[in-house]
Amino acid sequence: MVFSIRGSREARRLLLSLLLLAAWEAGSGQVHYSVPEEAKHGTFVGRIAQDLGLELAELVPRLFRVASKGRADLLEVNLQNGILFVNARIDREELCGRSAECSLHLEVIVDRPLQVFHVEVEVKDINDNPPVFPMTVKTLRFPESRPLDSRFPLEGASDADIGVNALLSYKLSSSEFFFLDTQTNDELSQSLSLVLKKSLDREETAEVHLLLVATDGGKPELTGTVQMLIKILDVNDNEPSFDQSIYKVQLLENTANGTLVVKLNASDADEGSNGEIVYSLSNDVPSTTQIKFKIDPNSGEIRITGQLDYEEKKSYEIQVIASDKGNPSMSGHCKISVKLVDVNDNTPELLITSLALPIREDAPLGTVIALISVSDRDFGANGQVTCTLTPHIPFKLVSTFKNYYSLVLDSALDRESVSAYALMVTARDGGSPPLSASASVSVEVADVNDNAPAFAQPEYTVFVKENNAPGCHIFTVSARDADAQENALVSYSLVERRLGERAVSSYVSVHAESGKVYALQPLDHEELELLQFQVSARDAGFPPLGSNVTLQVFVLDENDNAPALLPPRAGGVGGALSELVPRSVGAGHVVAKVRAVDADSGYNAWLSYELQPAAGGARSPFRVGLYTGEVSTTRALDEADAPRQRLLVLVRDHGEPALTATATVLLSLVESGQALKASSRASAGVAGAEAALVDVNVYLIVAICAVSSLLVLTLLLYTALRCSAPPTEGACGPGKPTLVCSSAVGSWSYSQQRRQRVCSGEGPPKTDLMAFSPSLPPCPLSGDRDEQLNVGVDLSPKVSNFSYLSKISLIFLFRYTFTPLEAF
Incomplete structure (x- = not known):
């Protein structure tokens, strides 16, 4: 900061100011500088970057900038050295008027991270304005009859500076008739009066020339002068006088036009025209004041004629002259001091x-x-x-x-x-x-990537018919991401794992954008009943987020396997079943049994047996059981029956369309003795069969007891779960449904099983459960068992959970009842 320092007194004053400034900054936490007004361009103000704790190297990268409300061009910062300097002329009087405090408030802003500092630069007043009188030449008239010590008020000078620089002192040029009387009022204002110290005589002295000098208290001192011409009048001995020399008035700044400010009442001891008073504003009153105040020349009432604004000007001083109508006229003077009171008329x-x-x-x-x-x-x-x-x-x-x-x-x-x-x-x-x-x-x-893609449910169950076309669309997965833009852009992929010796990707694929799942090859229910895998959904955010969903693909069975005949256990010739039948047997005697299996499941594997008509239309004495495959006699045999009977048994499944196989049964009619010999040879086999049948009956009884126990246990568990279940689901809520379909011969039912089975050859017995009921409605999907897995036992609300458990038991019993003996 550059100051013009003259003498040790100024140096001590500057040092004291700097110490006070440092103490103020330490207490306020803000940076404070001061600069004199009228400082030259480039004048050093302060090391602002250093005082704010900023490195010079980071000023440009952090977008160091200075903002100031109002005059932002007065000060500037050099970004190379961090110095705040004067950029334009600073006129304190133009900036703050006569306010005691004048400061420039700067906002220093840096980014990365955003920081804001407040800097206050105080503008110091210098004595750059001399005292100024309202006019350079003033003419006064004094009647010769004025008594000694008569006073004539004078308008003082004004100084645009403040403080000591505006503290004025007055000096009047030497005169034998007048001297200057100065009285100090409140707020450092002064009242000047020209006092008569020697009687006037117009015949001796007609005019008096005086020079009034006003000197301010600045260093160096500045002065202003006014020349006064005093004319001595020889008329009218008494001048109008006011009851007080100064009238003090307070007005609200929003006082309406026409409001009475004060009513003056001057008096004159003369009579006649010499005592008639006319009021007027002094010529010393500024034109801006004369616009806002008017005086009635006859009544002496002063009223408001313009808008008052406390923010524009806080006080007014009005000089009033009361002149009589004498010849020459005499006048008296008074001052009206008007102070405005601020009202809340400015919005923030x-x-x-x-x-x-x-x-x-x-x-x-x-x-x-x-x-x-x-x-x-x-x-x-x-x-x-x-x-x-x-x-x-x-x-x-x-x-x-x-x-x-x-x-x-x-x-x-x-x-x-x-x-x-x-x-x-x-x-x-x-x-x-x-x-x-x-x-x-x-x-x-x-948005930031804080939400992973979410599926509507954790797993999906999909049903696909076997023998599908390669590349067919089987399902579409869809995940929703609550984020926006690329954070919500979801792509799908298959979670690789192995099913046996093959990878999941060899069965299915997933389109990355649409989420469509395709079967890459035909699926075979007999090889793979359930294909379970996971699909991953991942967004495009950074870092990416993802989630998985499980797909359970059930391969639905189609009737693509014809019934297969099992080879005869004994007596077969060229694959045909050959049996000896005594002629003495009666009606209903079982003479042979055709055995067949079907690689399909459920309804497609339900076999029925039919006896083909004999050639020539002859009626055969034999028949075959519709579902057992047992060949039995329809009547007693006689001599007219051919000794050799060739029967064709048609084995048909219940698929759509039905597939068939044909079995040949060769029966030889013999006498009882021959049959006895044959039977003795086969006695061991018959005994073994009977023993096996006894074993089967034992197993069946054990199974029935086990199922009955299971039924009782299930009822107990069901009752306990119903008591502990939450009220929202209830004991009668929907469970895992079971397919129930009907046909001409009854109904059949499947229990849903999640398993993978590869069938080859004869294999173990099927685990599908089958039951019959004549009261169920027809199956809607033409016997495709797996498409109905989600149709529950509770197809009608009337079917209770108890009847559902009962049906499970009946299905189990029926399964073991209708399983061929050969399976045991």
Whole structure:
């Protein structure tokens, strides 16, 4: 900071100012500088970067900038050395008028991270304005009859400076008739009066020339002068006089036009025209004051004729002249001191800068979003402004300096809940009634990848008919991501795993964009009943997030396997079943049994047996059981029956369309003795069969007891679960359904099984359960068993859980009842 220092006294004064400045900065936490007005361009103000704790190398990268409300071009910062210097002429009087304090408030803003500093630069007054009188030549008239010590008020000079620089002293040139009387009033104002010290005689001295000099208290001193011409009049001995020399009046700044300010009442001891008084404003009154105040020349009433504004001017001094109508006229003077009282007539002003938008939803608490400055032209409580924020969640206002606020994040953001906030900042002053101003701030929340793709359910069950075309579409998975843009862009992939010796990817594939699942090859129910795998959904965010869903693909059976005849255990010739039949047997005697299996499942594997008509239309004495395959006699055999009977048995499944196989049964009719010999040879086999049958009956009885026990246990568990189940689902809620379909011969039912089975050759017996009931409706899907897995036992609300458990038991019993003996 450059000062012109003259003498040790000025050096001590400067040192004391710097010490006070340092103490003030330490107490306030803000940087404070001072600079004299009229300083030259480039004058050093302060090392602002060093005082703010900033490195010179980071000024440019962090976008160091200085903002000032009002005159932003007066000061500038050199970004190379961090020095604040004077950039343009600073006129304190133009900037602050006659205010005792004059400062430039600077906002220093840096980014990455955003920081705001407040710097106050005090503008020091220098004595650059000399005292100025209202006019350079003033003419006064004194009647010769004026008594000694008569006083004539004078208009003093004005100085645009403040403090000592505006403290004026007056000196009057030497005169034998007059001397200058100076009286100090409140607020450092002075009243000047020209006092008569020697009687006047117009015949001796007609005019007196005086020079009034005003000197201010600055260093160096500046002066102003006015020449006074005093004319001595020889008329009218008495002048009008007021009851007081100064009238003090207080007015509200919003006082309406026409309001009476004061009514003057001057008196004159003369009579006639010499005692008639006319009131007028002095020529010394500025034109700006004459516009706002008018005086009635006859009544002496002073009224308001212009708009008063406390922020424009706080007080007025009006010189009033009361002149009589004598010849020559005489006049008296008084001063009206009008002080304005501030009212709350200015609304606060809001300025929002440095918006850091949009704000990321993972922004930490305390992040500065915007800078807000407020101001009010009123004074006192009317100019004290407070700021409020609506709504206050999840943001808040933090006061950083007087009339400066920061909008900061106060709680966590979630773009998926609220993507944008419309905030209202309200500035309210302390007046009565208070005035307010509002500004809206729109805060947009930027998305971050904090939500993984989500499927509607954790797993899906899909039913696909076997022998499908390669590449057919079997299902579409879809996941939703609550994020936005690329964070919500979902791609799908197959989670690889092995099924036996083969990978899942050899069976199915997933389209990355659409989520469509394709079967890559025909599926075979007999080889693979259930294909279970996972599909992964992953978004395009960074880092990416993902989730998995399980697909259970049930391969539905089709009637693609014809019945297969089992080879005869004994007596077969060329694959045909050959048996000896005694002629003495009666009707209903079982003579042979045709055995067949079907690689399909359920209805497609339910076999029926039919006897083909004999050639020539002859009626055969034999018949075959529709579902057992047992060949038995329809009547007693006689001699007319051919000794050799050739029967063709048609084995048919119940698929759509039905597939068939033909078995040949060769029967030889023999006498009882031959049959006895044959039977003795086969006695061992028969005994073994009977023993096997006894064993089967034992097993059947054990199975029935086990199933009955299982039924009782199931009922107990069902009752316990019903008592403990939550009220929302209830004991009668839908369970895993079981397919029930009907046909001409009854109904058949499947229990859903999640298993993988590869059938080859004869294999173990099927585990599908089959039951019959004549009261069920027809199957809607033409016997495709696996497509009906989700149609429950409770097809009608009338079917209770108890009947469902009973049907399970009946199905189990029926399965073991209708299993061929050969399976045991």
